[in-house]
Amino acid sequence: MQGCNRVIGWIRRSVARRIAVVAGLAAAVAGGIVWAFLLRRIMAHAPPEAHARALLMVLAGGVVLVSVVTVAVVTTVRRALGVPLERLSDAMARAEKGDYLVRAPTETADEIGSLGGSFNALLRQITDQQVDIIDTGRALTETRRELELKKELAEKAGIIEQQNRRLETQLAELELLYETSRTITSQLDLPRLLATLCEQVGKTLGFEEFAILLLDEPSGQLVVSATYGFADGEAVRGLRFDPGEGVAGIVARSREWLLIPDTSTDERYLHFKGRHRVDGSLLCVPLLYRDRLVGLFSVMRPRVDAIGEADIRTLVALASTAALAITNARACDHRANGAVTGG
Numbered sequence: 001m002q003g004c005n006r007v008i009g010w011i012r013r014s015v016a017r018r019i020a021v022v023a024g025l026a027a028a029v030a031g032g033i034v035w036a037f038l039l040r041r042i043m044a045h046a047p048p049e050a051h052a053r054a055l056l057m058v059l060a061g062g063v064v065l066v067s068v069v070t071v072a073v074v075t076t077v078r079r080a081l082g083v084p085l086e087r088l089s090d091a092m093a094r095a096e097k098g099d100y101l102v103r104a105p106t107e108t109a110d111e112i113g114s115l116g117g118s119f120n121a122l123l124r125q126i127t128d129q130q131v132d133i134i135d136t137g138r139a140l141t142e143t144r145r146e147l148e149l150k151k152e153l154a155e156k157a158g159i160i161e162q163q164n165r166r167l168e169t170q171l172a173e174l175e176l177l178y179e180t181s182r183t184i185t186s187q188l189d190l191p192r193l194l195a196t197l198c199e200q201v202g203k204t205l206g207f208e209e210f211a212i213l214l215l216d217e218p219s220g221q222l223v224v225s226a227t228y229g230f231a232d233g234e235a236v237r238g239l240r241f242d243p244g245e246g247v248a249g250i251v252a253r254s255r256e257w258l259l260i261p262d263t264s265t266d267e268r269y270l271h272f273k274g275r276h277r278v279d280g281s282l283l284c285v286p287l288l289y290r291d292r293l294v295g296l297f298s299v300m301r302p303r304v305d306a307i308g309e310a311d312i313r314t315l316v317a318l319a320s321t322a323a324l325a326i327t328n329a330r331a332c333d334h335r336a337n338g339a340v341t342g343g
Helices: 002-012 015-045 048-096 111-185 190-205 246-254 309-342
Strands: 209-216 221-228 258-260 281-289 292-301
Touching: 190 209, 190 221, 190 292, 190 309, 221 246, 221 292, 246 258, 246 281, 246 292, 281 309, 292 309
Parallel strands: none
Antiparallel strands: 209 221, 209 292, 258 281, 281 292
């Protein structure tokens, strides 16, 4: 029973086998009809003693006829239908596994050949799409790589540009320090030294207002001794600030620079005791010589947040040179006054 089921299953798995079986059965039926017809004719015309022999001959001839017809039908169906369908099925199975380069047979001009041609056309479209996908993927990868390189180059260019700007700023600072130091260290007249220092620093660094306050040692007060850019310079020169009074007094006590980004919102700025009603960004830097306070710089730009790190760095570096020059000028002035008094 199991062997019969396996044979039936084997026949059902192939269209060609089913057609061959049906054709074989049809041939057997046709052969049986022919055999019955011949048998009837022979039995009708043959003598009784020859019936057995005639029966055997007709039976053998029928078996041969049915076998020949059945084999011929099965072989024809196998070649015409079974083999092309198996090749087409094999091509479809390989394509299903990803082999899109396989091609179905198209030798015959029948429906199977037409089906194979349509299947091959579909495979060519799939292959072209795969090629397009691969090309698109490569182009996408190259584009991404190019964008990454451009981004990296842009970042490096930005870094280089920042470094160039920083170097240019540092060079300008060094040039200013050199020129200012050369100018003020050779100047021993205190009023001229202060005026030169104010004008040169104010113009070079772009400070709209620049003032130098000197320490009056007997009183301990800070005195506005020189100004640059003040519309009311005469009104503020000579003003005195006690230690701790206003921004100047705070810097004199702390001996550290102080930056006020917006003087209009800071009560520590006294507007030169009300004589200079201008607001903006204010920076005060102490002038120290051997840890002794000589005076301070007071610079302003009439804009909020207008003083940067480069300005602070330059003024702090310049402050020590200015403190030395002012100390030397004062010493010369004292020696000159002493010589006049002694004479």
